[in-house]
Amino acid sequence: AQTVTQSQPEMSVQEAETVTLSCTYDTSESDYYLFWYKQPPSRQMILVIRQEAYKQQNATENRFSVNFQKAAKSFSLKISDSQLGDAAMYFCAYRYGAQKLVFGQGTRLTINP
Amino acid sequence: DGGITQSPKYLFRKEGQNVTLSCEQNLNHDAMYWYRQDPGQGLRLIYYSQIVNDFQKGDIAEGYSVSREKKESFPLTVTSAQKNPTAFYLCASSPYDFGQTYGYTFGSGTRLTVV
Numbered sequence: 001a002q003t004v005t006q007s008q009p010e011m012s013v014q015e016a017e018t019v020t021l022s023c024t025y026d027t028s029e030s031d032y033y034l035f036w037y038k039q040p041p042s043r044q045m046i047l048v049i050r051q052e053a054y055k056q057q058n059a060t061e062n063r064f065s066v067n068f069q070k071a072a073k074s075f076s077l078k079i080s081d082s083q084l085g086d087a088a089m090y091f092c093a094y095r096y097g098a099q100k101l102v103f104g105q106g107t108r109l110t111i112n113p
Numbered sequence: 114d115g116g117i118t119q120s121p122k123y124l125f126r127k128e129g130q131n132v133t134l135s136c137e138q139n140l141n142h143d144a145m146y147w148y149r150q151d152p153g154q155g156l157r158l159i160y161y162s163q164i165v166n167d168f169q170k171g172d173i174a175e176g177y178s179v180s181r182e183k184k185e186s187f188p189l190t191v192t193s194a195q196k197n198p199t200a201f202y203l204c205a206s207s208p209y210d211f212g213q214t215y216g217y218t219f220g221s222g223t224r225l226t227v228v
Contacts, residue, residue, distance in 0.1 A: 033216075035216050037216075042221070043150075043201060043203075043221070043222050044219065044221050044222070045203065045205075045217075045219035047216050047217075050216055091155065091156070093216075095215075095216070098144070098163070098209050098210060100146070100158060100161060100171075101146075101207075101216070101217055103155050103156045104155065105154070105155040106154075106155050108153070
């Protein structure tokens with residue numbers, strides 16, 4: 001079964017600095033998708049970024065980018081120029097085809113002013 | 114605007130009562146999902162449905178029931194058999210297409226408290 005592991009339960013960063021959240025996963029598939037979701041204090045789940053496994057280029061959305069290492073089964077999220085509004089729980093997720101999304105346990109990110 | 118509506122936002126249940134959480138979507142998505150989230154924890158899948166009139170158990174289905182009579186609606190009933198129902202419940206939906214992969218769209222959640 002596919003699993004997703006986030007080894008950092010909590011992270012903190014100074015405002016305006018860069019932080020990287022780690023995620024590893026286990027799968028025997030070759031063509032799948034990976035996602036990062038953000039859950040702010042409102043608890044609304046928001047899609048931050050997604051990556052198709054067949055694409056070698058790392059996905060980027062404004063200040064958010066990923067480092068996708070397919071052979072290592074690693075999918076880290078980099079947040080540049082951290083802002084107070086970035087404070088949230090961040091969940092890494094994996095999906096193969098039409099199967100269910102598999103979530104990691106989450107990383108709580110705190111932004112220090 | 115298209116989206117998922119969960120109601121109510123807060124719900125209180127007395128011991129021994131069944132309660133139903135509503136989830137409605139107007140995104141024309143085929144698949145719908147229910148997750149439970151405990152404080153500081155990740156999401157655990159309760160039930161999911163990929164087509165009308167069909168649904169499957171997730172990882173923690175005991176004490177819960179669902180129905181999927183309409184594409185737009187996927188209500189979750191928390192029965193008295195669920196011994197620890199106090200949690201945050203999230204509903205999600207997604208297109209269901211073997212040829213494509215999509216992320217989920219989530220509702221804003223229901224906070225259930227046993228009193």
